[in-house]
Amino acid sequence: xxxxxxxxxxxxxxxxxxxxxxxxxxxxxxxxxxxxxxxxxxxxxxxxxxxxxxxxxxxxxxxxxxxxxxxxxxxxxxxxxxxxxxxxxxxxxxxxxxxxxxxxxxxxxxxxxxxxxxxxxxxxxxxxxxxxxxxxxxxxxxxxxxxxxxxxxxxxxxxxxxxxxxxxxxxxxxxxxxxxxxxxxxxxxxxxxxxxxxxxxxxxxxxxxxxxxxxxxxxxxxxxxxxxxxxxxxxxxxxxxxxxxxxxxxxxxxxxxxxxxxxxxxxxxxxxxxxxxxxxxxxxxxxxxxxxxxxxxxxxxxxxxxxxxxxxxxxxxxxxxxxxxxxxxxxxxxxxxxxxxxxxxxxxxxxxxxxxxxxxxxxxxxxxxxxxxxxxxxxxxxx
Numbered sequence: 001x002x003x004x005x006x007x008x009x010x011x012x013x014x015x016x017x018x019x020x021x022x023x024x025x026x027x028x029x030x031x032x033x034x035x036x037x038x039x040x041x042x043x044x045x046x047x048x049x050x051x052x053x054x055x056x057x058x059x060x061x062x063x064x065x066x067x068x069x070x071x072x073x074x075x076x077x078x079x080x081x082x083x084x085x086x087x088x089x090x091x092x093x094x095x096x097x098x099x100x101x102x103x104x105x106x107x108x109x110x111x112x113x114x115x116x117x118x119x120x121x122x123x124x125x126x127x128x129x130x131x132x133x134x135x136x137x138x139x140x141x142x143x144x145x146x147x148x149x150x151x152x153x154x155x156x157x158x159x160x161x162x163x164x165x166x167x168x169x170x171x172x173x174x175x176x177x178x179x180x181x182x183x184x185x186x187x188x189x190x191x192x193x194x195x196x197x198x199x200x201x202x203x204x205x206x207x208x209x210x211x212x213x214x215x216x217x218x219x220x221x222x223x224x225x226x227x228x229x230x231x232x233x234x235x236x237x238x239x240x241x242x243x244x245x246x247x248x249x250x251x252x253x254x255x256x257x258x259x260x261x262x263x264x265x266x267x268x269x270x271x272x273x274x275x276x277x278x279x280x281x282x283x284x285x286x287x288x289x290x291x292x293x294x295x296x297x298x299x300x301x302x303x304x305x306x307x308x309x310x311x312x313x314x315x316x317x318x319x320x321x322x323x324x325x326x327x328x329x330x331x332x333x334x335x336x337x338x339x340x341x342x343x344x345x346x347x348x349x350x351x352x353x354x355x356x357x358x359x360x361x362x363x364x365x366x367x368x369x370x371x372x373x374x375x376x377x378x379x380x381x382x383x
Contacts, residue, residue: 004032008277014266019044020054021293022136025265028286029273031241037061038239038286039072041133047080049087050137057133058286060149060239062193064127067200070114071129078113079106079135096140100223103135103144108212111199111219118202128193128201131221132163132237134290139228141235146221147195149239154252156231162248164222165240166197173197180207182216189216197221228292234259235290238272241283245276246350254350255289260302265289271355278354309346310359316342317363329368336360 009030016025022044030036039059046053055076061068079085084102085094094102118125130147143151145163152162166173168184173196177189182204185191189204197218204217213220236251246254251272258268273285320338324330330338339360340353348355 003034004282005034008032009036010274010277012270012273014270015042016266017042017044020052020136020138022054023265023291023295024056024288025267025269026286026288027266027269027273029277029284031273031277031285032282033284035065036284037065037068037127037129038241038284039065039068039129040286040288041072041076042288043076046076046135048085050080050085050093052138053093054136054290055133056136056235056237056288056290057131057144058149058237058239058288059129059131059199060147060241060284060286061127061129062195062198063201064125066125067114067127068129071110071131071199075106075110075131078110079103082106082109093137096225099135099137099140099142100225103142103223104221107131107146107199107219107221111212114200115202115205125200126203128195128198128217130166130195130198130239132239134235134237136228136235136290141226141228141232143224143226144221146197146199146219148243149237150243150248152236152248152252153226154233154236154256155229157233157256159248159252160232161224161226163224165243166195166222168194168196170196176214176218177216180210180214180216193217230294232292233295234292236287237290238287239284241281241285242272242276242287244283245279245281246272250350252350254348254355256296257302257348257350259291259296260299261306263298265291271351274358275351275355278357305346309344309356312344313339313356313359314363316344317360318367321367332361332364335364 013028028038041057043055045051059068059071079102082102082105084098130149132149132151133144135142143163148165150163153160168189169187174184182190188194199219201217205215207215258271269287269289272287276285320335
């Protein structure tokens with residue numbers, strides 16, 4: 001749980017797509033963790049006559065990746081195969097209440113199904129996973145959350161909605177944990193697990209006489225429905241590796257500024273995970289960005305400012321090298337620290353200098369091509 005690599009694995013998995021008046025991009029990076037335990041789902045067009053609906057989710061695994069991987073492949077089927085999603089009586093789509101009920105039922109069913117599989121293997125799988133997702137219909141956005149990953153809606157340039165993290169220290173969660181005979185120590189379930197709701201984690205779901213939603217760890221999601229409007233701009237789904245170092249407003253402002261520079265959603269998502277790495281995130285990182293028709297568009301003025309900023313940074317790095325002179329070649333960390341003391345205009349809001357470290361690295365490597373390894377030796381050396 002706490003082990004790290006000597007160097008972060010910065011290779012990214014990307015995907016993108018479009019449909020139902022939505023565009024999406026995603027990025028995931030292993031980072032400093034020894035294993036990649038995240039997974040994700042992106043589906044345009046759902047079964048059972050719901051072609052105009054879409055589903056996106058991020059799964060943040062812990063103690064292994066098995067539950068996260070299984071959920072990314074099967075959770076949507078468990079939801080849409082519930083009776084609530086069966087359209088009857090001449091209706092063209094399920095009602096809001098049926099959608100919410102079907103999502104909840106799907107979560108409970110897949111959790112029980114995975115428990116059965118695990119028991120047949122003699123309890124070999126001890127992993128668990130959070131899940132955050134959205135189901136987008138022509139009229140509604142359904143936010144789904146189980147754990148401490150988070151979903152956010154930007155509407156009319158502001159954070160309009162975000163899901164609530166399920167932490168053991170939350171009063172409602174703590175009460176359930178204590179009622180199940182557990183305790184909350186160092187903000188963890190029984191001093192061990194940092195989330196109070198998750199799929200899997202069957203070691204925390206063994207209290208006899210208690211239902212599945214009354215256990216130490218509950219698989220029950222919170223589901224929120226929001227009516228769509230023309231002012232909706234984008235949705236961000238991300239694991240806590242992102243939220244640990246960027247707040248809701250920060251990431252909203254950062255994404256807005258990036259969309260004014262590029263319409264490549266994979267590139268924007270890559271910039272999010274890179275920025276979070278440089279801000280000091282030590283966890284796996286996954287982010288899905290879903291854009292509505294009213295999302296910010298590329299602005300020639302913003303593109304010009306971005307080019308001017310990159311040129312400014314290039315000149316500053318060259319100045320640092322020149323000032324170092326006879327003292328030798330400065331290290332990358334030294335260069336970043338020197339830049340952080342400067343008042344640099346037009347840095348991306350929310351990302352600040354961290355969002356430009358890749359630009360700085362490119363200049364640094366050009367000026368110092370013989371540097372064997374420009375990456376910091378530990379997460380603590382980022383700044």
